[in-house]
Amino acid sequence: MTHIDQVPTPGAPLPVEIGVKAGAARTNPFARVFDELVRFAQSRSLFMLHYCTGCGAVELPPAMTSRFDMERLGIQPMVSPRQADILLITGYVSVKTLKRVILTYEQMNSPKYVIGICSCTVNGGMYWQSYATAKKLNDYMPVDIYIAGCMPRPEAVIEGLRGLIENIRTGRADAWKDYYRRYDYYLGNQQRLFGADWQTSTDVIAEARHYDLFGPATLGAHTALLEQHQRPLEALEMRIEIPELMRRRSRSDQDGTAQ
Amino acid sequence: MDWLSAMRLDALAAVDFHWLGLVLELMLMPLIAFVAGLGLVLMLRKIAARLQRRVGPPLLQPLWDIIKLHAKETQTSHGLIHEIGIVMAIGGYVAAVTLLPVPGMNGLAQQGGLIALLYMTMIPSLGLALGVGQCANPNGSIGISRALTAMLAYDVPMVIVIFGVAFHFGSLNLVHMIAAQQAGGVATWGMVQMPLLALAGLFALQGMLGKQPFEIYVAPAEIATGPMVEMGGKFLGGLFVMQCFQLYTGGALYVTLFLGGGEHWLTFLFKVFVVTAIPMTIAMVFPRYRTEDMVRLFWKWPTMIGLLGIAFVMN
Ligand code: SF4
Numbered sequence: 013m014t015h016i017d018q019v020p021t022p023g024a025p026l027p028v029e030i031g032v033k034a035g036a037a038r039t040n041p042f043a044r045v046f047d048e049l050v051r052f053a054q055s056r057s058l059f060m061l062h063y064c065t066g067c068g069a070v071e072l073p074p075a076m077t078s079r080f081d082m083e084r085l086g087i088q089p090m091v092s093p094r095q096a097d098i099l100l101i102t103g104y105v106s107v108k109t110l111k112r113v114i115l116t117y118e119q120m121n122s123p124k125y126v127i128g129i130c131s132c133t134v135n136g137g138m139y140w141q142s143y144a145t146a147k148k149l150n151d152y153m154p155v156d157i158y159i160a161g162c163m164p165r166p167e168a169v170i171e172g173l174r175g176l177i178e179n180i181r182t183g184r185a186d187a188w189k190d191y192y193r194r195y196d197y198y199l200g201n202q203q204r205l206f207g208a209d210w211q212t213s214t215d216v217i218a219e220a221r222h223y224d225l226f227g228p229a230t231l232g233a234h235t236a237l238l239e240q241h242q243r244p245l246e247a248l249e250m251r252i253e254i255p256e257l258m259r260r261r262s263r264s265d266q267d268g269t270a271q
Numbered sequence: 272m273d274w275l276s277a278m279r280l281d282a283l284a285a286v287d288f289h290w291l292g293l294v295l296e297l298m299l300m301p302l303i304a305f306v307a308g309l310g311l312v313l314m315l316r317k318i319a320a321r322l323q324r325r326v327g328p329p330l331l332q333p334l335w336d337i338i339k340l341h342a343k344e345t346q347t348s349h350g351l352i353h354e355i356g357i358v359m360a361i362g363g364y365v366a367a368v369t370l371l372p373v374p375g376m377n378g379l380a381q382q383g384g385l386i387a388l389l390y391m392t393m394i395p396s397l398g399l400a401l402g403v404g405q406c407a408n409p410n411g412s413i414g415i416s417r418a419l420t421a422m423l424a425y426d427v428p429m430v431i432v433i434f435g436v437a438f439h440f441g442s443l444n445l446v447h448m449i450a451a452q453q454a455g456g457v458a459t460w461g462m463v464q465m466p467l468l469a470l471a472g473l474f475a476l477q478g479m480l481g482k483q484p485f486e487i488y489v490a491p492a493e494i495a496t497g498p499m500v501e502m503g504g505k506f507l508g509g510l511f512v513m514q515c516f517q518l519y520t521g522g523a524l525y526v527t528l529f530l531g532g533g534e535h536w537l538t539f540l541f542k543v544f545v546v547t548a549i550p551m552t553i554a555m556v557f558p559r560y561r562t563e564d565m566v567r568l569f570w571k572w573p574t575m576i577g578l579l580g581i582a583f584v585m586n
Binding site for chain 1: 316320323324325326327328329331332334335336338339342343344345346347491492495496499500501502503504507
């Protein structure tokens, strides 16, 4: 196993191309109209997955319920990453929760947006000196909008969401493509935190190839390291522990407390 | 050569263009059902918002949701059966809608009838079971087993209600039922003639739409929306379309059986919206039952009410 110190430091971030659609160039004259419609629909309908481990989460209930009512902006909570568009990180992410956040992020379908609420996601906030928290969220995944404050008021949360809606409508909210185009950079930062044998259940490189989102910095020193350690992805084995069940049943029969 | 062209002309004159009208109806009926279903979904969310003193979503929200979901740029498919399952889920309801007579259009209602319609409304659950099975997500499997259990629960009172209604009208043909109810005015409506069956039917409708006290297979906080847990992008979009059809089918079936169908579109859609608003309003003030409680409740109260209703209908 490669020691954590042997993981090379990721280079400086590359400039992001803005407003470029995935796939081949559009030749159909109606494609523009269609894109406009799709972007408008995307901005008016946002399903939100909130990862509420930080203390900033307490400002979300008022933003969602009768006082500020996010649903009038078309934003509603969803419960699984497959269904969601927005990943909302409310506050500090510890090294342990960051792993879960990345797994969740990679399972979401693009276009996907990440919102960092609270100063802790911007620069570590008051946990700056903590060894157990990740400081800057956008080192590990592309973040679309930060809402700073310790903690930001519901008005600020709504304002931030409005900013995201505006960005989506004008086609500027495509930070998710950056994750594919510069996967090496993000993976490098993740490896420096979690160790060189860090691997997720999503094959990001294959997805980048499949969806034509491959960039010059998708592969690099860190993805090479990943390939060294990578175990092949296989489906989860599903089985019912019959022996265990049988043992428990026979025990309860002996006790005369059969259920 | 002469006889050939003459024969062709004869054949052309003999062809009945009736089927063209039928094809048009078969395309129009699902389309209307979908648009009405979008309205029903909006109503559902508006009712929920109003009861919680919120503003609620804007007018075209259900449409934006569906467009957005289909426009996702990466789609996670779990294989062929996953995709076929969604098609079955929507297709079952599309077929059911063509069997439901609406004002001015009978579609296949003359040929089909109540039994065929009932059969079609079960296909979506089975399609969903197939599709979710391939996702191999434990939450999804639990959700599907619950959905099929729920079907077992509400189908008993439902079949009793259908049997009673068919006995009352002496026919399984929905067109005949509507004609009989409309000829005699409000006094011959199923609701007035068989109030007990109408009540049991309302119970069954609540279960069929999977609304709150009986929302056991969605249960977002418990099994992460069950069958929908692995559905993203176009798959979830397909399920949203299915929901539109589901609400419409449930409402329209109830209106046909108990409220005399509709003389024209305005009254028909009004009745459908009113009928569907009842389970939605009840749903928003109830928590969720457990699976076995739901089965027990359905096999006890609506079944008893339905059997009593049948006894009244039969004598
Ligand atoms: S910024 Fe403040 S409120 Fe937000 S997570 Fe950090 S410490 Fe908590």
